[in-house]
Amino acid sequence: MDVVLILDHGHVNGGQAKVALDSALGLAARGHRVDVFAAVAPVDPRLSAAGIRVTCLDQPDIATASSKLAFAGQMLWNRPAARALAGLLAGRDPGRTIVHVHAFAKALSPSIFAAIRRARLPALYTMHEFFLVCPNGGFYDYRRHAICRRAPLSGACIATNCDMRSYPRKAMRLARQVLLEKLARWPEAVRDVVTISALQETAVAPHLPPGLTLHRVDNPIAVPDPGPKPAGPPGPLTYVGRLSTEKGVLLFAEAARRAGVPAVFVGDGPEAETLRGRYPEARLLGWRDAAGVAEALRAASALVFPSIWYEGQPLTVYEALARGTPVVVSDACAGREAVADGETGYWFPSGDAAALAARLTRLQDPAVLARLGAEAHRRYWAAPLTLERHCARLEEVYGLVLQRRAAGLAAPAPGARLQPAA
Template identity: 35%
Template sequence: MKFKTIVVVNDFSFVNGGAGQVAISSAIGLLAKGYRVILFTAVGPVDENLAKQGIEVVCLNQYDILHDPNRMRAIIQGVWNVKAKVVFEKLLRTLNRTETIIHFHAWSKGLSSSLFSVTKKQGFKTVVTLHDFFLYCPNGGFYDYPHNKICTKNPLGLSCIFCNCDARGYIQKIWRCIRQVIQNKMLYQIDGTLFLSISDLSTSIFKKYYPNKKALLFRVNNPVALLPLFERIHVENNNAYLFVARLSLEKGIDLFCEAVSQLGLEGYVLGDGYLLDTYKKKYPMIKFIGWVTGVEKENYIKMAKAFIFPSKWYETFGLSVAEMQSCGIPCIVPDKNAAAEQIIDGETGFIFQIGSLESLKDKIVCMEKMKMEDLARMSQQAFEYSLRENYSMETHLENITKLYDSNF
């Protein structure tokens, strides 16, 4: 083992999304493989599993910048978190830089890019997993929120700077641009950073927008906590269409509800968000369950005929699509979206035109017209595809530790 210590950097000390899930689960996995693992975070509370596993956690117990009641503090911290920088410096001084990897997962919601100045100054090997698009795009999603569409402008170009694309207004957009300039200055100064892409789309965007064309970039599947059902669900006997995500327009909840309602089909929404009450009233025929986990979530999944993933932005992977295919549920996903990489159109699921209600309805109608034996075949092919892809944690850890040792 060439390296002995891995410092995992993540905004949150608990699982609050895909990046957090990978950061924390991989930290636990690396510890099991014999590494010393230190999780460096801004926001608590600390996941109780970390203490049980014996992982060292440095948590600053700060607010994330969105929920900090002191807005001036949030504005400053989001650009340059002084406390994070000072504590990170003290931590790294206790470590041997020839035996240590700093692995960044997420830093934009609490820690800030001030940490990159520390890794540069002290000469530590740095790895960055590309869970989102904050490496290039000021709002992190290449998405124009007021117009509810994908943004194709050149990040930090004049057309980008003068575009009011932010969900919270133009002042917020300008703040994001300032933050982006500072982050880029810090990150671009670090030589030999190893970047990990989690989809082909993420790879292509990195190659298009990251200025150092010689930067080290490798494609590594994220680990997926596949549903523990261990067998194909017989979707050919089911009628329900599922939506599983937060209830926001960029996630396409409006497309799902409108398509299912217009076609008179059975729909279930598993998730929460600011649109919950509005959409409950607007679509009374759809069952809004709220956010569910564990056995309760599995029970709804067992009722599914198909999973609709109508996201209107790029995504970097499409975790829920991988989960659904692991138990043989065909998925209907948009093109221009990383989730489409997991679908063989017409064989393991369907691909529709992103943002198009009519295109989505057409694909649902195609599924409704399928004979039972054809739907069963599609389900089986989705199930087998998931087995071939191997999203296991063991494979993920093997891949990243090989990259650690072979590139530094």
């Protein structure tokens, strides 16, 4: 197949780009012709080494833009990106070409969907977040620190300042959402959407236009099998990730204090100083490289994942399970789908510090830890999230999309799920 992968950044700057670029490398290794189209440099050197053609516009994102005013125009409608993508897609065979969008909101803008629509090529979008339907991309109210259940672009949505920084930035995002729907007309460009968790599908279903086909494709992770954990003294209860309110880090620190157990944080973020001031007994280790994170996950008695927003498919949860480390997870986030409650870890009611403390107390029993950890390791390695499995599933989905296109059918392909708007 001829696969064109589209994303904001040409290098790994987070989980979204890592999945896209790893899949590019995996698909190329399986014999497909792969192009990567990105806005922001630098370009991952592995791509050219693998024979992947890269178009990088060398544009800024919001973090690197010298002029925020000039970037506002790029954010709303990136004309150079639309022109360059139109040129890249021109003349391609619709019978063997797949256009796969992974990200657009940080640099490329809605304009790319107009280019895809005009090219009339089969296209998919992977919903790593919710920018396809939600202006702030998360169905989360950053001011009230709660999941947002308002209908996107409704009067209540427009009137609510849910943005992390300011209402003017929310207004820009509202304008971008209008352009995405009314000018780019994304549902005419993309008829197939890849989802990464069941919770994500439930959250987005009421806001999707009718006639879209949803395909579940789990993200890949690269974790060597370390074998079951050996017997030994319990390790710390550990959090790994950004130290921010929506991630529930203050909740974890409070629950650990109530349970009388130490809390360890691997990462950094805006709540770091609050944690140090309010919970001096907590250990903040800062960011660690991949090897350091792997070591922390293996050494932990359990990973605590207390996120209070939906998440997408939090790979840290799977990485912990792969290393034989049980996980305590909020029941409001998609991480719960990886954890069998009472068997490979525990769920707890989102936002409930007392309930979380009770789960942390259970983990002080070495026999409980050994049982949960052994089962976590066994279940993960029974069906690991390898890049090979990920690419095989992508090939299956791409094939279904191309078959439906060739047959001229409007109905969903077998094995996919149609999710009509409510």
